[in-house]
Amino acid sequence: MRLLAYVGRRLLAAVPVLLGVSFVVFLTIHLLPGDPARAILGEKARPENLARIRHEQGWDRPFLVQYSLFLKRVVTTGSVGRSFRTGLDIRDEVLRTFPATIELSLAAMILATGLGILAGILAAKWQNRWPDIVSMGISLLGVSIPVFFLGMLLLMAFTPGLPVGGRLPSTIDYDESTHFVIIDALRIGRTDLIPIFLRHLLLPAIALSTVPMAVIARITRTSMIEVLSSDFVRTARAKGLSETRVVLGHAFRNALVPIVTTVGLQFGALLAGAVLTETVFAWPGIGRFVVDAISGRDYIALQGGVLAIAAAFVVVNLAVDVLYAVLDPRVRVGGSA
Amino acid sequence: MRKLLAILAIVALASCGKSDSNTPKANGAPGEKVLVYARGGDSEKLDPQDTTSGESVKVTTQIFDTLVDFADDSSKVVPSLATKWTTSPDGKTWTFDLRVGVKFHDGTPLDADAVVFSLNRIRDPKDPNRSGGTFGYTQSYDVIEDVKAEGPRKVVFHLKTPFAPFLTNLAMFPASIVSPTAVKKLGADFGRSPVGSGPFRFEKWVPKEKIVLSANKTYWGGAPQSDKIIFKVVPDNSARLLDLRNGEAHIIDGVSCPDLDDIQKEGALVALEAPGMNFGYLAMNTEKPPFDDKRVRQAIAMAVDKKRIVELMTKKHGMPAVNPLPPTVWGSNEAISDWPHDAAKAKALLAAAGHPDGIDVDLWAMTTPRPYFPEPKKVVAILIEDLAAAGIRVKAIEQEMTAHIDATQKGQHQMCIMGWITDNGDPDNFLHELLDSEKAVAGSANNVAFFRNAAFDDLVRKAQQVSDIDERTKLYREAQVIVHEEVPMVPLLYMPEMCAMRKGVTGYKLHPMGLVRLKNARVE
Numbered sequence: 065m066r067l068l069a070y071v072g073r074r075l076l077a078a079v080p081v082l083l084g085v086s087f088v089v090f091l092t093i094h095l096l097p098g099d100p101a102r103a104i105l106g107e108k109a110r111p112e113n114l115a116r117i118r119h120e121q122g123w124d125r126p127f128l129v130q131y132s133l134f135l136k137r138v139v140t141t142g143s144v145g146r147s148f149r150t151g152l153d154i155r156d157e158v159l160r161t162f163p164a165t166i167e168l169s170l171a172a173m174i175l176a177t178g179l180g181i182l183a184g185i186l187a188a189k190w191q192n193r194w195p196d197i198v199s200m201g202i203s204l205l206g207v208s209i210p211v212f213f214l215g216m217l218l219l220m221a222f223t224p225g226l227p228v229g230g231r232l233p234s235t236i237d238y239d240e241s242t243h244f245v246i247i248d249a250l251r252i253g254r255t256d257l258i259p260i261f262l263r264h265l266l267l268p269a270i271a272l273s274t275v276p277m278a279v280i281a282r283i284t285r286t287s288m289i290e291v292l293s294s295d296f297v298r299t300a301r302a303k304g305l306s307e308t309r310v311v312l313g314h315a316f317r318n319a320l321v322p323i324v325t326t327v328g329l330q331f332g333a334l335l336a337g338a339v340l341t342e343t344v345f346a347w348p349g350i351g352r353f354v355v356d357a358i359s360g361r362d363y364i365a366l367q368g369g370v371l372a373i374a375a376a377f378v379v380v381n382l383a384v385d386v387l388y389a390v391l392d393p394r395v396r397v398g399g400s401a
Numbered sequence: 402m403r404k405l406l407a408i409l410a411i412v413a414l415a416s417c418g419k420s421d422s423n424t425p426k427a428n429g430a431p432g433e434k435v436l437v438y439a440r441g442g443d444s445e446k447l448d449p450q451d452t453t454s455g456e457s458v459k460v461t462t463q464i465f466d467t468l469v470d471f472a473d474d475s476s477k478v479v480p481s482l483a484t485k486w487t488t489s490p491d492g493k494t495w496t497f498d499l500r501v502g503v504k505f506h507d508g509t510p511l512d513a514d515a516v517v518f519s520l521n522r523i524r525d526p527k528d529p530n531r532s533g534g535t536f537g538y539t540q541s542y543d544v545i546e547d548v549k550a551e552g553p554r555k556v557v558f559h560l561k562t563p564f565a566p567f568l569t570n571l572a573m574f575p576a577s578i579v580s581p582t583a584v585k586k587l588g589a590d591f592g593r594s595p596v597g598s599g600p601f602r603f604e605k606w607v608p609k610e611k612i613v614l615s616a617n618k619t620y621w622g623g624a625p626q627s628d629k630i631i632f633k634v635v636p637d638n639s640a641r642l643l644d645l646r647n648g649e650a651h652i653i654d655g656v657s658c659p660d661l662d663d664i665q666k667e668g669a670l671v672a673l674e675a676p677g678m679n680f681g682y683l684a685m686n687t688e689k690p691p692f693d694d695k696r697v698r699q700a701i702a703m704a705v706d707k708k709r710i711v712e713l714m715t716k717k718h719g720m721p722a723v724n725p726l727p728p729t730v731w732g733s734n735e736a737i738s739d740w741p742h743d744a745a746k747a748k749a750l751l752a753a754a755g756h757p758d759g760i761d762v763d764l765w766a767m768t769t770p771r772p773y774f775p776e777p778k779k780v781v782a783i784l785i786e787d788l789a790a791a792g793i794r795v796k797a798i799e800q801e802m803t804a805h806i807d808a809t810q811k812g813q814h815q816m817c818i819m820g821w822i823t824d825n826g827d828p829d830n831f832l833h834e835l836l837d838s839e840k841a842v843a844g845s846a847n848n849v850a851f852f853r854n855a856a857f858d859d860l861v862r863k864a865q866q867v868s869d870i871d872e873r874t875k876l877y878r879e880a881q882v883i884v885h886e887e888v889p890m891v892p893l894l895y896m897p898e899m900c901a902m903r904k905g906v907t908g909y910k911l912h913p914m915g916l917v918r919l920k921n922a923r924v925e
Contacts, residue, residue: 352636
């Protein structure tokens with residue numbers, strides 16, 4: 065009950081956060097150089113037509129009036145509106161593109177968490193010996209290498225062979241009502257699509273996983289070193305437990321809280337920041353949606369995309385906080401602690 | 402180490418999976434001929450009367466027909482939905498005879514009423530079927546006074562003034578003939594499921610991923626060679642090329658100059674390159690000192706090394722420009738020889754103009770790559786170096802494209818780089834649009850040299866009024882001589898159209914105007 069109340073309160077607290085985000089985004093868009101009317105009408109547009117578009121779209125009205133009209137639209141219709149470039153409802157667009165991002169981020173997080181934790185544990189266990197130096201060296205590289213550069217390296221190294229253009233070959237036609245390829249494939253009984261999809265997923269997932277993998281490896285190492293030097297570990301060893309049980313059974317579980325925080329934060333960041341990977345690998349996710357919106361000066365689409373990302377970030381963070389309580393009973397949710 | 406090993410292991414495992422699963426025909430119906438065309442961006446709206454986006458036009462070109470069309474290899478106008486046409490002696494009345502028996506994809510007959518409907522839709526912002534669109538190209542049809550049907554097979558246009566480029570404007574995409582039934586039924590959604598009479602009909606659109614078209618087997622011009630065309634979006638240039646190498650795409654566009662050289666060496670791929678109808682130039686604001694002095698402008702023309710720009714930016718794929726009219730456009734004056742590149746002479750000319758110590762000027766430039774300037778920053782760097790050698794000290798002001806257009810149209814610059822891609826392949830679309838004093842109105846100037854020359858204006862305006870192509874050619878050639886002598890701009894380079902395809906694709910070639918026509922394209 066207490067947990068539910070906590071979740072409810074946190075969700076309520078997300079409202080001002082999202083409101084703040086929407087205001088900042090609205091403001092930033094208006095400060096961007098470049099004219100949306102010209103973006104619509106093209107380089108050869110005439111001033112009278114530019115003025116007509118600005119008037120039709122309400123861009124000639126005061127900033128705060130535009131913002132309040134925008135808020136009103138969101139509250140009354142549940143959507144930020146239709147893109148003036150494509151005529152599509154942005155809510156539908158977000159619902160279409162977000163699943164692709166979730167698929168990619170999940171795959172990347174599975175890779176990053178598995179390998180990152182493994183590397184971190186090895187490094188902590190053999191602190192300052194070669195496994196430590198090697199895995200921390202690689203993780204330093206992982207944080208430093210720009211994702212787009214790694215993406216390009218992967219493109220060069222693994223083609224021909226691994227596909228790079230999108231989630232599935234464009235010649236494949238199937239009913240995509242949930243927009244999650246695996247779910248749709250299972251739903252309509254096209255399991256043959258799954259291996260094809262996984263092959264398409266592999267390179268972008270690797271590219272996207274490097275940064276979180278490196279961060280997770282480092283946090284795991286730090287957290288494990290701290291726990292491994294604590295009294296209860298010494299006691300466990302003194303009792304004659306095997307080293308594997310000490311490390312994985314006792315130490316690791318206690319080192320988990322900071323790791324889970326990191327995994328959660330990194331996952332949230334992936335949902336928001338897969339922009340480069342999605343562009344390089346033609347992945348039709350929310351990151352590319354936002355990039356296209358920026359380059360097309362598509363204010364409405366940009367608002368919708370950024371709000372959706374902010375909302376996802378809030379939800380992931382909440383999930384992490386709830387997980388704490390499950391992992392470590394000493395962390396009390398909602399209490400005065 | 403383990404991390405790396407693990408990654409490699411996963412990759413290796415995945416690569417030895419079914420390697421046949423990514424062949425292009427993974428899912429087409431047996432024997433179906435599918436052609437995949439990959440490009441950098443998605444279409445916006447597939448309504449030819451409500452878009453200015455090139456990516457939209459690539460697709461609408463396959464779906465819609467126009468009254469007249471451009472020839473396969475030039476901007477010459479040939480019959481299409483109209484089989485023949487006549488002009489009244491005063492050049493103000495044009496009568497078109499329509500092809501018999503043409504139907505839209507939804508079965509609606511394509512008659513004179515449909516033509517009138519379509520043309521009214523683009524001309525009139527108050528037209529009830531305009532669907533609140535943007536209509537960036539309305540201006541190209543402003544000259545039409547009215548358009549009427551005379552029976553089901555005849556359409557008559559009355560123009561406000563005689564206007565020779567009118568016919569070429571009817572071949573442009575905004576003048577596509579749309580199905581009135583579908584427009585009335587779908588309203589603003591017409592752009593999401595367009596209905597035309599062209600070689601392909603619209604089938605499916607997955608935003609940001611693909612657009613699927615299927616063959617119109619009863620097309621009046623003969624059935625298309627492919628059963629299906631898929632327009633696929635792959636934003637990244639290298640990924641798009643790899644998609645082609647992998648066989649997931651058959652034709653790709655947006656190929657860069659260095660990539661084109663690589664592709665030429667690959668056995669499985671074919672690189673296509675053809676002269677285009679665009680050019681990039683350096684304009685000097687003739688209203689501002691020191692460029693109000695012709696000698697200073699001539700000095701600039703001699704200081705610039707166009708060959709170096711072509712070499713460094715385009716790997717020699719571009720061509721140094723002489724005239725503000727590419728040689729692919731009729732009327733281009735090939736007899737004019739360019740100003741020689743000679744820094745010493747330029748210096749002497751500057752001294753003669755009263756600037757023995759050189760001059761300080763600003764140069765406004767875009768940062769956004771354009772087809773005519775794939776790397777605008779390189780152009781700026783080379784110009785600064787070249788001009789410095791002649792004693793001209795340049796301060797560059799670089800901005801993103803829309804801001805650059807705003808600033809230069811207001812005339813804030815002394816010098817600027819700019820470019821032009823033709824709309825209709827008519828010389829008028831270059832010379833009148835870019836250099837007539839009518840177009841030098843601060844705030845909306847396409848004539849960013851703010852060039853005002855009465856003799857030049859007379860020639861290009863006269864060329865609008867006469868319909869005889871030989872006479873027009875003469876006028877335009879004369880006009881280019883004036884531009885060469887007065888140097889309001891230094892044409893820098895012409896860029897070719899470029900694309901790549903897999904060996905085995907037949908029936909596709911580049912059009913100088915950049916039109917994508919896939920009716921005859923197929924994968925063998």
